[in-house]
């Protein structure tokens with residue numbers, strides 16, 4: 001079964017604390033909510049300490065056109081995306097030696113926070129020495145589920161082409177979609193939650209000689225995946241596209257929906273692969289927000305110790321949409337041991353759930 005050999009994360013340059021964003025939001029939203037001080041408590045209760053952004057807070061003081069936002073998206077995506085690829089393929093922790101760009105068969109680029117045609121990996125391929133025959137698979141619109149879905153689609157590619165080495169590159173700059181004139185409660189909550197980040201993973205098929213590259217005792221091998229879209233839930237999350245950009249849509253019922261729907265989806269998946277919840281050592285969860293993690297714990301009857309690494313990523317980086325699960329996976333890959341089983345889970349617009357079963361192998 002395909003294995004994930006290396007992974008790298010890139011942190012955008014501006015580090016902004018929750019306290020700083022809370023003060024920014026107080027100025028902006030105080031005329032829109034008479035109980036603003038009560039609502040601002042979400043900045044304290046969300047269990048986020050700081051987030052990383054591609055622009056400093058002063059950039060958000062001014063109104064920005066869709067064009068300005070998207071130009072910033074493309075510039076930063078190319079710069080930080082190229083860095084993530086280099087850090088992944090030249091990663092001295094996970095790899096014995098660098099994997100040449102020219103050996104990469106396909107790049108899956110995951111994003112939902114900006115638009116580019118040609119897509120970002122094509123621009124990056126003009127900077128780094130990839131083969132001209134590298135296949136490009138940009139995936140747009142899966143939101144927070146995109147990182148997990150990208151891994152699943154790359155898994156299928158590597159099963160079809162067992163000699164393949166492929167990259168999964170996730171890029172999200174949620175901050176660039178921030179709308180200062182949207183005074184909805186959703187936007188206020190989103191301002192406390194969403195962040196920027198970039199990550200890249202290297203997956204290889206079964207026929208790749210791992211001993212040539214692998215530098216750690218055990219790596220996650222993907223056993224199986226499940227993609228599920230819930231009927232009649234297209235309004236739960238997504239974008240409303242307006243003249244001045246993307247407006248975030250996300251229902252306050254997401255934690256309740258997760259609590260109701262995740263258990264049956266996981267049971268169905270584990271039955272299909274003859275596994276039980278008790279077999280799972282690692283729970284690689286997309287930390288959508290504090291209440292999302294609480295909902296995972298209730299839905300699957302797992303302990304907060306099992307979602308600790310997800311909570312750590314949420315605390316230090318916020319919700320970076322599709323990128324977040326790759327940050328969580330990296331932390332598990334740094335300590336995974338042979339024989340351990342992990343379940344990766346993320347949810348996104350659709351409303352869709354993506355699950356992957358992983359087993360660490362020598």
Ligand SMILES: CC(C)(COP(=O)(O)OP(=O)(O)OC[C@H]1O[C@@H](n2cnc3c(N)ncnc32)[C@H](O)[C@@H]1OP(=O)(O)O)[C@@H](O)C(=O)NCCC(=O)NCCSC(=O)/C=C/c1ccc(O)cc1
Nearest residue numbers: 045046112143144185186238250251252254288289290291
């Ligand atoms: C930590 C939070 C943010 C605050 O917790 P709290 O301090 O206990 O406060 P409350 O939950 O009581 O919320 C405070 C107020 O905000 C309201 N609220 C609370 N979420 C909301 C709300 N989504 N709307 C609109 N009012 C709200 C809530 O109803 C309440 O209003 P009020 O009745 O006046 O007290 C907590 O609500 C929380 O973790 N919520 C889950 C966040 C959540 O849904 N995360 C998943 C995000 S969706 C996602 O990951 C993907 C987004 C995405 C989508 C598309 C893409 O293309 C890309 C990405």
